[in-house]
Amino acid sequence: MSAIATYTRRELMVVAAGREIHDREVVFVGMRLPLLGFGLAKATHAPEAVGLFENGIIRDRPAEAFIYTMGDPPNIAGALACVGLLDVMSLLQQGRVDVGFIGGAEVDPLGNLNTTWAGGEGRPVRLPGSGGGQDIASLAQRTVLIMEHEPRRFRERVSYVTSPGHFPGRRRGGPATLITTLGVFDLRQGRFRLRSLHPEVSLAHVRAATGFAVESDGTPAVTEPPTQEELAYIRHADPQGFWTGDHRGKGGD
Amino acid sequence: MSAIATYTRRELMVVAAGREIHDREVVFVGMRLPLLGFGLAKATHAPEAVGLFENGIIRDRPAEAFIYTMGDPPNIAGALACVGLLDVMSLLQQGRVDVGFIGGAEVDPLGNLNTTWAGGEGRPVRLPGSGGGQDIASLAQRTVLIMEHEPRRFRERVSYVTSPGHFPGRRRGGPATLITTLGVFDLRQGRFRLRSLHPEVSLAHVRAATGFAVESDGTPAVTEPPTQEELAYIRHADPQGFWTGDHRGKGGD
């Protein structure tokens, strides 16, 4: 895999996110990488997917220009509909959303995400909170989690469950896939299992970066690298590498 | 009172309805006579009253042209807002509506109205049903009832309570005033009491037309007849006498 120099980890994550969207699906789109993944899926294998944004925007095309937030004017211009937050949340609660994307500061093997209080051992750090994360985690038919893969973020038990993962009595959905900076994992039925390692990442590296046991069947697969077409889309959509540069862009924290 | 020949009973009822609206009030407006009463009140003593219609229209002026239903285009053109039915019902449920108007086929001394099944003695007659009547009766700060005054309609107990009157445990509002073809009655606190007789109507006439005892204090007052200004407004708003002619217009049933 000599291709590693030709794309960034984040570009690979965008590609992996896009592949989680099937054609004609209704997608609850987040910002950053999932937003790019949605646009990529639309441009390639899922041309009839529809995107919902929690502020009430419904789109079937990516925004015409680069956006920093889902409320930015280019995301409204040309939208199919601008409805209320409760209208899109109602569609989510009805079960009409096939897949939603969420991220967090901490994750555990059941797919619980913490975006509220982090750093259980040291001085606790207050994070911004749920936003729509709890709702997507509770109500989408399946969720795709996107995470930085670091030991302090991959914990046996998160210190606070902001967005619930798998738990007994869950009525619908739950985390299906976890895409990290190191690999892709299946989380279905509450079983955390390696699906693929990103190119040039070793299983030992993943195990060292994970605060709990990583299950894997035999020799792990390798995450399919981006195609030229996929990369071209991403670089058109994020020309400055704001979201997809290897060093997190100005929007990072 | 020689003025009786110069205006119709329905014109007098419109005037009585309009007088029930105070300035700056939020009014849940019905069709027919209350609609004209609202316009009359706006044009005279209540210029800052605001009208809500159950289909979601909010107006502070009468429709520009004659309307048969509240959904007619002249009631939409120039409206302040067209919102959803549940939005105006929510304002009603919050207690933000000062006064609502309702009618029915039967009424009893507690102000219960029946618009569902009539004619308890003979073959029952199916009426159209509640519409928004139950909601206005339940939720407005006060209601004004408008009725044809006939013995079969004024019953000791209505055969079906579509729009509830006074009952123990009522949390808000209830019928305040009943305007009929013969007089005006107070219904506050569940006491049915004559407020005024229309000109040239006798108390004996009212008693004969009412299926229960009519209470009155001393010599009844006489309903104040329409002024020339009031009549001019009504005849401008209903030039054909569609709602206010003495023989009920084509819209009658």
Added chain:
Amino acid sequence: MSDKRQSLGDAIAAHVHDADAIALGLALESGIPFAAVHELIRQRRRDLTLIGPISDMAFDQLIGAGCVTRVIAAWVGNVAGGSGYCFRRALEQGIPHPITVEEHSNFTVGLGLKAAAMGVPYLPTLTGIGSDIVRDHPRIRPQDDPFGGPPLLAVGAIRPDVTIVHTQRADRHGNAHLWGNLGLTLEGVYAARRTIVTCEEIVADEVIRSDPNRTVIPGLLVDAVVEVPGGALPASVQGYWRRDFETFLGYHGRSRTLEGYRAWLDEWVLGIASRDAYLAHLGQPALDRLRVRDQRLAAAANFAP
């Protein structure tokens, strides 16, 4: 999104089945999808449940034609005239066959649809306490306030199999602009398993996208979109058609007797192949009187990013 354009006949055939629960007339007196109602009668749908707030005469016509066994509504009649005579004959005399009515107020039928739209089994309300409507009601039950306040009523979800709406314009994917009366349109569409949109005009995608706040009906909830100019007549459509009061009144008078209703139905529905034929039967002078030719345009709204 895919292209969902169909003819009215095909849309009704594909998406409305016998025994379905159908919501229509959701904008109250305006925008009632009468063309679709008449197509339902011509296609002889049976055993339908009708759902709506006040149905004007659409429900009455369907009941008289024998399509209906159950009504979930707040008011059934003819708004300008009063009683619906087919509704009365069905309930008072079982003609053409008995039907049942689930009584509602405008608010409770709206809350039932809203509960389904929100994906919850019920919504709480204060309306109806003290009314006979809510007594032994199959879908309205007492419910405690978990925060210790006085008791409420819970209105159970009403989930239509199909909602049919008529709007001013839509794109071929079913994203529809609607203005004027909204009533319960949004709730009825979000609540339904399937939605058919009839509209005055199918327009280019870019027309709809130029004003996403006007899109009351997102195409992702729509199964078929049908261009039917005049498809709501005799009901009004803001900016397109005035209310055809004479037709409402004519129906009211003629439907007073069973024979009169049947003759009316033969003349205006069974003997009419399509909405175009209906408009032709109405005649040019009536169309000239009813069609809106004035322009009173909404103030400009700039969506430039």
Added chain:
Amino acid sequence: MSDKRQSLGDAIAAHVHDADAIALGLALESGIPFAAVHELIRQRRRDLTLIGPISDMAFDQLIGAGCVTRVIAAWVGNVAGGSGYCFRRALEQGIPHPITVEEHSNFTVGLGLKAAAMGVPYLPTLTGIGSDIVRDHPRIRPQDDPFGGPPLLAVGAIRPDVTIVHTQRADRHGNAHLWGNLGLTLEGVYAARRTIVTCEEIVADEVIRSDPNRTVIPGLLVDAVVEVPGGALPASVQGYWRRDFETFLGYHGRSRTLEGYRAWLDEWVLGIASRDAYLAHLGQPALDRLRVRDQRLAAAANFAP
């Protein structure tokens, strides 16, 4: 309706009191009424409760200025940057003083406002089951389904004393047109005891009446209407202003330290008398870059009767 125009200073002085619960930022990232937020800081309101879904940096600024003791929100930070440092300092170190947070998700804060808007004590939901947010929550409780389904959660009503919104245009009575993001604007306005509308333009009554479907905020719910061009900057206003990303980012960087925050506040709020002065301080090149000059107008909608 009466004339409700006021200056921003007078509107805040008259309608927002110490210890009030204030909802703002309801359209999420756009239309945040920053001019009103800065006026609240200048008028030294204290002991406020802030209500909103995601507040972008408006809540952070108010918390840092010592105006706030309680937050009812789903997310507090800086959307482009991440953490809100004043929020963190208040919760982690009690600077400038401790505050409490009633945790929500976007959906539950919306349902709380919607319950108040509807005039009911709570609304039922499925969201949050299994989350720590709803554990021992003061406003979210388990609730049975009276129709026998699985248990739900009940979200109690959230009733703001004041809701502040920024829209494109309004008439002098407060009837306001809003387009683009809606978020929870409608719910926040219907729920509130009082509402202040700031807007880009106060327009003639007939402009608003030309399009009643664009009137998201009916004037009967409004107590004051204030013309404040650019009153949402650095947030965007569709058709008027782009997002001023540099200001969000500058605040994010400078507020990382307490000293930096104080200097920022002095420069941009306390040392600034009015929104006009804010725009002047921003400078003409920035204004030229941010102001929308293109036109992309909504397709015509005819309201002629």
